[in-house]
Amino acid sequence: MRGKTQEDIGLVELLDPVAESVGYEIVRLRLMGGAEQRRLQIMAERPDGDMNVEDCAKLSRAISEILDAADPISGEYTLEVSSPGVDRPLTRLKDFETYAGLEVRIELDRVAEGRKRFKGELAGVEDGQVGLNLEGEDDTTVYFPFEWIVDAKLVLTDQLMKRGAEQRAARVGAEGEDANEDLGDDAEDDIDLSESEED
Template identity: 75%
Template sequence: MRGKTAEDLRLLELLDPVAEAAGYEIVRLRLMGGEHVRRLQIMAERAVDGDMNVEDCARLSRAISEVLDAADPIAGEYTLEVSSPGVDRPLTRLKDFETFEGYEARVELDRLAEGRKRFKGLLAGIDGDQVAIDLEGEEETALIPFAWISDAKLVLTDELLKRGAEIRAARVQSDQPTSE
């Protein structure tokens, strides 16, 4: 899910080590557009705390640009865009479903399960390689194989916005000089 196409996956193989060496994790990579105008969109976060600010985006963009310029893996011109996954972020790795346990998500499968492909509910963590989700109107927690998930995203809720505000406030607080 971090990459959709074979080209995306090749780019991830090239760029994952670059991001990791710089202290980041690539959450999602998409090479979009036609033959002439393309955009390489990379959503990333700091490995230590999951945060990603403007300085982090610039730092990772410079590191990735160096490797892309040297390896030249993309034919033609393209624009590189490095960003934070945002508050209502995509869930692309198994660990994301554990990290955001208790928050509402939309999940889309690559096949039918119980007659449907789309599900919405509260994330209930993981169980091995399965995602646990408390679906609306269901008594029992559903287990969905991670391999079946084609797309997943957090739903923008008051609780999620509050979490984002708390993280930003903590970042601002830690950036403040201490008076001693």
């Protein structure tokens, strides 16, 4: 699901090692548009799920270098690197575990339970199958092989917004603590240096 076409999949295989080497994971890649002007859209994130403007710029530079060298895309194109966003697509099996308990829309490549499209609450993953508590159907949990899923996206709800805000607050708090620890270490180093000079 990270790539939709064979060309997308080939680009994912080319760029995955590049992204990982600079500390990021490609969530989704799409090469869109006609032959004259195409757009390479890449959604990515750090292993902790965060992705800010500086991260996007860093990954964009790394990807541009390999694209210039390998030249896998014919014609002109524009590279866009972004975060997956709050109502993000779910493209990897681990995504369905990470976001269990949240509302999602899923589309399959075949008919199951009489339809291809489903909406409900993610119920996690069991033996490579994605569980879904169907909307409006109490005590009804269905499981689909991950390979059947062609599209999945979180639904923007109050619960999702609250979770996103809590995660951002936690990251900001952690970064603040790290900064304070760094300042403390620097202060101790200064003291040690002063003592050495006095000796």
